[in-house]
Amino acid sequence: MLFPFLRPALPEPDSWTHYLKVSYDQRYFSNFGPLATELADRMSSAYLKPGYKGVLCASNTAGLVAVLQAMNVYGKKVALPDFTFAATIQAVFAAGATPVVCDIDPDLWELCPKSLGRALQAHPDIACVIHVRPFGLRRDLEPVRAVCREHGVPLLVDAAAGLGAPNHPDRFGSDDGEIEVFSLHATKVFAIGEGGFIAAPADKLAAIKSAMNFGFNADRTYGEGQNSKIDEFRAAIGLAMLQRMAPITEIRARHAAFYDELFAGYDNARVAQAPGPTPWANYPVIFGSPVTKEVIGDFADNGIEIKKYYWPGLLKGYVGPRPVLSVPTPVSLSLQDRCACFPVYSDFTTETGSMMRERIERAAGLLAGATG
Numbered sequence: 001m002l003f004p005f006l007r008p009a010l011p012e013p014d015s016w017t018h019y020l021k022v023s024y025d026q027r028y029f030s031n032f033g034p035l036a037t038e039l040a041d042r043m044s045s046a047y048l049k050p051g052y053k054g055v056l057c058a059s060n061t062a063g064l065v066a067v068l069q070a071m072n073v074y075g076k077k078v079a080l081p082d083f084t085f086a087a088t089i090q091a092v093f094a095a096g097a098t099p100v101v102c103d104i105d106p107d108l109w110e111l112c113p114k115s116l117g118r119a120l121q122a123h124p125d126i127a128c129v130i131h132v133r134p135f136g137l138r139r140d141l142e143p144v145r146a147v148c149r150e151h152g153v154p155l156l157v158d159a160a161a162g163l164g165a166p167n168h169p170d171r172f173g174s175d176d177g178e179i180e181v182f183s184l185h186a187t188k189v190f191a192i193g194e195g196g197f198i199a200a201p202a203d204k205l206a207a208i209k210s211a212m213n214f215g216f217n218a219d220r221t222y223g224e225g226q227n228s229k230i231d232e233f234r235a236a237i238g239l240a241m242l243q244r245m246a247p248i249t250e251i252r253a254r255h256a257a258f259y260d261e262l263f264a265g266y267d268n269a270r271v272a273q274a275p276g277p278t279p280w281a282n283y284p285v286i287f288g289s290p291v292t293k294e295v296i297g298d299f300a301d302n303g304i305e306i307k308k309y310y311w312p313g314l315l316k317g318y319v320g321p322r323p324v325l326s327v328p329t330p331v332s333l334s335l336q337d338r339c340a341c342f343p344v345y346s347d348f349t350t351e352t353g354s355m356m357r358e359r360i361e362r363a364a365g366l367l368a369g370a371t372g
């Protein structure tokens with residue numbers, strides 16, 4: 001495939017092995033070691049508002065579980081949107097809670113405040129709301145924060161693909177104290193292989209770190225927890241990655257702008273509204289009709305791999321034995337069949353753009369309503 005959906009780009013070993021000297025000198029390779037601590041400090045100052053502090057963890061999924069465990073959701077309910085990746089609901093199950101699946105906003109594709117309000121009314125025992133930043137899109141959280149505030153329920157944000165440019169003036173965190181979790185998986189923009197980053201108000205971090213470390217208390221008794229820690233090797237890769245994030249996100253923003261301009265010519269393709277400083281792990285498009293196997297094949301025949309994402313949604317996707325509660329989700333059901341994601345590259349050039357344009361336009365069997 002000339003343009004595969006993913007082209008992971010991790011720092012080469014010679015750019016990060018030197019960091020490991022301190023870990024070898026101290027013979028300290030995990031358990032919040034020196035590099036994991038240094039990376040957490042650097043990422044906290046690059047990405048988070050004052051008063052917030054981060055910790056590295058084994059994956060986004062493991063981070064969500066640890067936060068839910070620290071919030072004591074066991075035996076309670078957790079609200080979340082239908083339009084998300086399997087990991088969001090798997091984390092709720094792993095923490096021993098029952099999911100209450102809600103609908104999404106038709107324009108923003110993320111948790112609909114009205115649908116959430118309906119779920120909170122129907123299930124007053126919801127102990128946490130998980131908001132998902134779909135495709136890492138960096139929208140204003142205030143509408144969902146306001147509903148959580150009104151109902152006195154804590155907000156957890158699954159921002160898996162949301163970690164982008166460091167030192168952006170709009171840092172993560174707020175006075176409402178929501179907790180955000182990011183993925184550092186190889187397929188994300190801040191890529192280290194497997195990993196995650198939890199951003200929390202500083203006073204909530206100890207409970208989260210305890211959940212990440214088998215739930216141990218200071219007296220060695222233990223509650224809900226597991227091992228969600230990251231080792232020094234991946235922290236070393238993270239230190240190298242952090243230094244590359246500014247130029248990489250700049251190039252990816254150019255690739256996204258190329259798609260903005262290209263899809264503006266098609267009246268049956270909707271692109272992301274109000275994306276903010278999104279790192280563009282990929283570029284989502286909602287079409288006017290379902291993205292069928294034939295449509296995907298059309299693009300593949302032209303050298304472009306596109307992917308249906310988040311498809312199927314949670315209510316269609318989960319076929320396991322656990323109970324799942326929900327409110328009506330008509331928007332997610334209609335949207336998930338029409339969504340396709342396009343590849344975004346960290347080495348995008350104008351030449352790449354003209355080759356992609358030609359091929360996307362040629363694959364326009366699907367883009368039947370094209371006006372441009």
Ligand SMILES: Cc1ncc(COP(=O)(O)O)c(C=O)c1O
Nearest residue numbers: 059060061085087160183184185
């Ligand atoms: C919304 C969402 N949540 C969670 C995850 C899982 O992240 P990880 O692989 O780091 O556990 C993903 C992965 O793509 C995701 O898209």
